Amino acid sequence: MADTAVRMEDGAGVSTRPGFLSRIFLHNLSAKFAALPMVITVLVVFVGCTIWTIYYSFTNSKLLPTGKFIGFDQYERLFATSRWNVSVWNLLAYGAMSLVFTLVIGFILAVLIDQKVRFESAFRTIMLYPFALSFIVTGLVWQWIMNPTLGLQGTMRKLGWDWFSFDWIANPKMVLFALLIAGLWHGTGFCMVLMLAGLRGVDEEVWKAARVDGIPTWRTYLSIVLPMMRGVLVTAVVIIGSGIVRLYDLVVALTNGGPGISSEVPAKYVFNYMFSGGNIGQGLAGATMMLLTVLIIMIPWAYLEFGGKGRR
Amino acid sequence: MSQTATMASTPVTGSQAAVEPSGPRPKPFFTPKKIILYTTLVFFSLYYLFPLYVMVVTSLKTMPEIRFGNIFALPQTPNLDAWVRAWTSACTGLTCEGLAPGFWNSVKITIPSTIVSIFIAAVNGYALVNWRFKGSEVFFAILIFGSFIPYQVMLYPLVMITRELKIFGTLQAVILIHTVFGMPILTLLFRNYFASLPQELFKAARVDGAGFWRIFFEIMLPMSLPIFVVALILQVTGIWNDFLFGVVFAGTQNYPMTVQLNNIVNSAQGTPEYNVNMAATVLTGLVPLTVYFVSGKWFVRGVAAGAVKG
Numbered sequence: 001m002a003d004t005a006v007r008m009e010d011g012a013g014v015s016t017r018p019g020f021l022s023r024i025f026l027h028n029l030s031a032k033f034a035a036l037p038m039v040i041t042v043l044v045v046f047v048g049c050t051i052w053t054i055y056y057s058f059t060n061s062k063l064l065p066t067g068k069f070i071g072f073d074q075y076e077r078l079f080a081t082s083r084w085n086v087s088v089w090n091l092l093a094y095g096a097m098s099l100v101f102t103l104v105i106g107f108i109l110a111v112l113i114d115q116k117v118r119f120e121s122a123f124r125t126i127m128l129y130p131f132a133l134s135f136i137v138t139g140l141v142w143q144w145i146m147n148p149t150l151g152l153q154g155t156m157r158k159l160g161w162d163w164f165s166f167d168w169i170a171n172p173k174m175v176l177f178a179l180l181i182a183g184l185w186h187g188t189g190f191c192m193v194l195m196l197a198g199l200r201g202v203d204e205e206v207w208k209a210a211r212v213d214g215i216p217t218w219r220t221y222l223s224i225v226l227p228m229m230r231g232v233l234v235t236a237v238v239i240i241g242s243g244i245v246r247l248y249d250l251v252v253a254l255t256n257g258g259p260g261i262s263s264e265v266p267a268k269y270v271f272n273y274m275f276s277g278g279n280i281g282q283g284l285a286g287a288t289m290m291l292l293t294v295l296i297i298m299i300p301w302a303y304l305e306f307g308g309k310g311r312r
Numbered sequence: 313m314s315q316t317a318t319m320a321s322t323p324v325t326g327s328q329a330a331v332e333p334s335g336p337r338p339k340p341f342f343t344p345k346k347i348i349l350y351t352t353l354v355f356f357s358l359y360y361l362f363p364l365y366v367m368v369v370t371s372l373k374t375m376p377e378i379r380f381g382n383i384f385a386l387p388q389t390p391n392l393d394a395w396v397r398a399w400t401s402a403c404t405g406l407t408c409e410g411l412a413p414g415f416w417n418s419v420k421i422t423i424p425s426t427i428v429s430i431f432i433a434a435v436n437g438y439a440l441v442n443w444r445f446k447g448s449e450v451f452f453a454i455l456i457f458g459s460f461i462p463y464q465v466m467l468y469p470l471v472m473i474t475r476e477l478k479i480f481g482t483l484q485a486v487i488l489i490h491t492v493f494g495m496p497i498l499t500l501l502f503r504n505y506f507a508s509l510p511q512e513l514f515k516a517a518r519v520d521g522a523g524f525w526r527i528f529f530e531i532m533l534p535m536s537l538p539i540f541v542v543a544l545i546l547q548v549t550g551i552w553n554d555f556l557f558g559v560v561f562a563g564t565q566n567y568p569m570t571v572q573l574n575n576i577v578n579s580a581q582g583t584p585e586y587n588v589n590m591a592a593t594v595l596t597g598l599v600p601l602t603v604y605f606v607s608g609k610w611f612v613r614g615v616a617a618g619a620v621k622g
Binding site for chain 1: 338349350352357360361362363364370391435436438440444445450452454455457460461462464465466467468469470471473492495498499523524543544553554555556560570573574578589594596599600604608611612
């Protein structure tokens, strides 16, 4: 009772004090000054540039972004272009496979490592080191390994296994799997680290209780531990997902979109139209579609994480 | 030896039958389960190690040896010719200066970008925790959300902005871009770290009349070495490995190592020299690999930091 009275009085005091407006601006002045780069980044880059891109995707900008408003024409053209449609399809197919395999392999590896194995840190080091390398390095190494004549296929055939076939980067039907092998090599170790942190975060009591009830280990992992790791799983999905949408360097290094257009991805399409295709409007429309994809992934996540406060 | 180790690592689950010797029954080391476990782990490890092996082995071979066609084979007479060529004279399709200029460009990009981005993010995190102002949390939320926007969405407007600032195609432009896009994750990192420090220290300094910068430099910074190490690892590897920003903003004469490497391997004319290509690839991977092996556990902490939400 007394407390509320004091607070009210305090509030009233502030609003009637002279120079109230200048106090708002001058209060914490050096903090505001120090946070200026962040404020500018947020307003200019993350908000400003995004709005700019969305707006100009509705114009007929060619070499310079000065075009007039033409509604959804760029988008109609986008989805009438086979290269874009192939890109979107590739991203969906690659994305689905990459997400599932990264999570499954990451989880399996984490479970294996969690069995109190010897040389745990050696195994972890081996599994995570590709993550330290760039996608360019990753792509180029695998390009060499998958070289049809001198790489793995050539070597195996020379060793007498004539039937051995591993020409995925030269085969339009298989090239996505070539990307997948390189992508998984790069990213699964990171997923394993996340999952392992999640596994280690599960209370030992849970394990004891499951053991007392006679639940088999695999069942405990799938039905008890995995649901308890919801936070880590969601984080992993978001990180892997936003990485997939950005997929660019790896494609450039491994296949450069080939053979033909069979491994094109949206990020590459957008880049080419913006910087070498001379049709900025097309590039911006593609970029806006990429943004839309991310929003479709992000909004349910944000809702789960910040909307439903009652959970957890 | 193996049995004692197993016993020590298994927690004692309680002895129901008190008559028998207590503790879990000693297990033999070679159970079927263990064999499967280690076989799987070794199998996966081979998958992860194979490319590194192939990379190094190929770079030490001569071209005739490579054309013979066995990527598994060790080099007959290991020599560093390909490494020297990759460093000094490999062709990118435009010039034949090797990777060395790219390496130095990457150094010139990585060092200032790392310092500037970490400093700004540290100040941001500090202001967000200790000097909240109206709207600071909103800006932070947009910043974090912004880190999920694909770069392609903001790329073209940023090109226009850097052109307006007359820095497009220079090192300053790349440094600026790395600072901007490094900000979300680094700010999050520092914000969470500063929030975990005891607030009494800050309050005491405040009572003693220390201001924003004084508290930051004299109290906060000396206490935040661990998070600086994490941020350093994150930024050095991240910026060194960047391709997109380098290719767009740096300008031809400032291309970082990754861009040069890609040009050497993918746009050089003539017969490809796989040993030179692989030597160049190893060279480009050497800096982040060194950071990775030297930093050990810190690297894990650094990459996992991206997963910790505030």
